Amino acid sequence: GAVVSQHPSWVICKSGTSVKIECRSLDFQATTMFWYRQFPKQSLMLMATSNEGSKATYEQGVEKDKFLINHASLTLSTLTVTSAHPEDSSFYICSARSLQENQPQHFGDGTRLSIL
Amino acid sequence: GQNIDQPTEMTATEGAIVQINCTYQTSGFNGLFWYQQHAGEAPTFLSYNVLDGLEEKGRFSSFLSRSKGYSYLLLKELQMKDSASYLCAGLDSNYQLIWGAGTKLIIKP
Numbered sequence: 001g002a003v004v005s006q007h008p009s010w011v012i013c014k015s016g017t018s019v020k021i022e023c024r025s026l027d028f029q030a031t032t033m034f035w036y037r038q039f040p041k042q043s044l045m046l047m048a049t050s051n052e053g054s055k056a057t058y059e060q061g062v063e064k065d066k067f068l069i070n071h072a073s074l075t076l077s078t079l080t081v082t083s084a085h086p087e088d089s090s091f092y093i094c095s096a097r098s099l100q101e102n103q104p105q106h107f108g109d110g111t112r113l114s115i116l
Numbered sequence: 117g118q119n120i121d122q123p124t125e126m127t128a129t130e131g132a133i134v135q136i137n138c139t140y141q142t143s144g145f146n147g148l149f150w151y152q153q154h155a156g157e158a159p160t161f162l163s164y165n166v167l168d169g170l171e172e173k174g175r176f177s178s179f180l181s182r183s184k185g186y187s188y189l190l191l192k193e194l195q196m197k198d199s200a201s202y203l204c205a206g207l208d209s210n211y212q213l214i215w216g217a218g219t220k221l222i223i224k225p
Contacts, residue, residue, distance in 0.1 A: 006158075034213075043217040044159070044203070093158045101211035102146050102166065107158040 003027055004096045006108025013084065014116055020080045021111045023094030030096035033077040034105060035069060038091045050077045084115045118142050120216035122204045127222045128194055136189045136202050136219045144209020150178050150189045151203040153218065159203055162189070191221075199223045 003026040011019050023033055033050045048069050050056045056069035066088075068080040077096075081088055091112050095105035119141045128134040140148065147166035151159035165171055165180035165187060177190040189202055201218040208214055 044215050046213075046215070049212075091156075102164075102207060104149055104161040104164055105213065106161060110158040 004030075004094065004106045004108040006094050006111060008111055009109060010112040010114070012114045012116065015085050016083055017115075018080055018082045019084055019113060020078055021092055021094070021113075023077045023079070023096065023108050025075045025096040025098075025106075028096075028098045029074040030077075031074060031099055032097045032101075033071055034095045034097075035067075035077075035079050036093045036095065038093060038110075040091075044093070047079075081113065084113070086115045089113055089115045118206075118208060118214045120204055120206055120214055122202075122216040122219045124217070125220045125222065127224060128191075130194055130196060130223055130225050132194050133190065133192050134194060134221065136191075136204075136221065138187045138189070138204035138216060140185050140187070140204070140206040140214070140216075142206040142208040142214055145182065146207040146209065146211055148178075148180055148187045149205045149207065149213065150187075151205065153201045153203060155200070162202075194223050196223050196225070 005024045031052050035047045036044045038044050046059050047062045048056045048058045050069050050071040052071050052074050058064050071077040093110040095107045097105045122138045149164050150162040153159040163178035170179045175192045180187045201220050203218045204216040205213045
């Protein structure tokens with residue numbers, strides 16, 4: 001089945017640090033990748049939709065300058081949390097979808113980010 | 117507006133059958149997905165329905181009624197490992213997924 005690799009799995013770092021998270025589709029081409037955030041015991045919250053070769057579309061309330069998204073190829077998207085603060089601590093999950101729009105999104109294993 | 121409704125929590129007994137319902141309102145409709153999410157893990161894909169009827173995959177089945185804006189996920193022969201959250205998500209006319217808040221399923225011995 002479709003495999004999406006996300007790393008790192010977890011990050012602990014000091015406040016003010018920038019953190020980059022990578023999301024790769026391993027066995028299919030993903031024209032669209034999605035970045036989600038999930039706080040404990042809460043539902044998935046879509047942060048942004050990333051299309052290969054174009055600017056990401058951010059959901060309302062998500063700061064573009066804080067959460068930088070790059071989707072440079074059909075198999076790789078990155079999310080950089082710039083100058084992270086404790087309130088950014090969360091579970092960040094990427095998903096990827098193949099060319100056909102009605103195909104399921106396949107999720108990476110997620111990145112648990114803890115900012116001290 | 118777009119909305120996905122599903123129960124917050126359900127409890128069932130090991131070996132039994134449970135049905136998790138989902139009602140949806142989306143701008144256009146291109147199908148409905150069910151995902152399973154264990155605590156602390158990312159969601160995994162379970163099923164996709166775009167036509168009316170029942171799709172069966174082993175112990176799991178998913179049903180769709182487009183006229184009623186309704187779907188359910190049926191889990192048979194429940195096992196302890198089925199304890200998880202089950203997420204219902206509708207695909208709208210722009211092929212955007214509209215997520216439900218998830219149903220936490222607790223399996224008791």
